[in-house]
Amino acid sequence: MVHLTECQSAAYLDDTYLTAVTTTVAATGRQDDGAPWVAVRRNIFHPQGGGQPADRGWLDTCEVTPLRDAATGLVVVRARDEQGAGLEGLTEGDQVQARIDTELRLSHAALHTAGHLIEAAGRSRGWVLAGNTHFPGQARIEFTAQETDTGLADPQGRQEAAASLLRWVTAKVADDLPVTVDHDAEGLRIVRLGDVHAAPCGGTHVRGLADLAEITISAVKVKKGRVRVSYSAAHGPLR
Numbered sequence: 001m002v003h004l005t006e007c008q009s010a011a012y013l014d015d016t017y018l019t020a021v022t023t024t025v026a027a028t029g030r031q032d033d034g035a036p037w038v039a040v041r042r043n044i045f046h047p048q049g050g051g052q053p054a055d056r057g058w059l060d061t062c063e064v065t066p067l068r069d070a071a072t073g074l075v076v077v078r079a080r081d082e083q084g085a086g087l088e089g090l091t092e093g094d095q096v097q098a099r100i101d102t103e104l105r106l107s108h109a110a111l112h113t114a115g116h117l118i119e120a121a122g123r124s125r126g127w128v129l130a131g132n133t134h135f136p137g138q139a140r141i142e143f144t145a146q147e148t149d150t151g152l153a154d155p156q157g158r159q160e161a162a163a164s165l166l167r168w169v170t171a172k173v174a175d176d177l178p179v180t181v182d183h184d185a186e187g188l189r190i191v192r193l194g195d196v197h198a199a200p201c202g203g204t205h206v207r208g209l210a211d212l213a214e215i216t217i218s219a220v221k222v223k224k225g226r227v228r229v230s231y232s233a234a235h236g237p238l239r
C-alpha cells in the first residue's frame with residue numbers, strides 16, 4: 001500500500017484556530033463498508049485520537065466526520081449521513097471548501113489543554129500519569145499515586161486533594177503560561193505549558209492558559225489503585 005501522507009499537511013496541528021480553508025482533494029477511496037472517503041491536501045480536521053474526540057465539519061455542504069485511515073495513514077473524512085451522496089463524485093485535484101464546527105473545536109482544545117494542566121498538577125504531587133480522556137462530560141485524568149499520599153483514603157482527604165489541585169491549576173491560568181509546540185530529536189511533537197509541563201501529543205491546544213475558563217475539578221476518586229481526577233473546562237472569549 002502506498003503511503004500517501006506526503007500529499008497532506010496536518011493544518012490542525014499548526015493552528016487550532018484555523019477553522020475554514022479552501023483546499024483540494026488529495027485522494028479518494030472507500031472504506032471496508034463501501035462508504036466513500038475523501039482526503040484533502042490542507043487538512044484542518046482533527047480525527048479522534050489521544051483521548052480527544054473528532055472534529056465535526058463540512059466539505060462543501062456535506063457534513064463529515066474525520067478519521068485516520070489505517071491503510072494510508074491519511075486523515076480522511078466520510079459523510080455523516082450514511083445515505084448521503086455528498087462525497088460521491090469528488091476526485092483528486094477538485095477544489096473544495098473545508099470547514100469545522102468552531103465552537104466544538106474550541107471546546108475540545110480547552111478540555112484537552114486543561115487535561116495537560118491537571119496532569120502537571122498531579123505530577124507536582126508525585127503522581128504518575130496512567131490514562132486520560134478529554135471527552136466533554138467525561139473528561140478525566142488518571143494517575144498512580146505515591147504510597148505516601150495516604151490522605152486519599154478518606155473522603156475529606158480526597159476533597160482536599162481536589163481543592164489543592166484546583167489551586168495549583170488556577171495559579172497557572174492566572175500566570176497565562178504560553179502553550180507551545182516543538183519537535184524532539186526523533187521528530188516527536190512535544191507540547192509545552194510554560195515550563196511546568198512537556199508531553200508528546202498530537203492534539204489541539206489553546207494558545208495560552210488564560211484562554212481556559214470555568215475549570216472545575218468535580219471529583220477525585222480512587223479506583224483499583226488509580227487516582228481519577230474528573231474535570232471540566234471551557235474556552236474563554238477569543239483574545
Ligand SMILES: [Zn+2]
Binds near residue numbers: 202204
Ligand atoms: Zn495535547
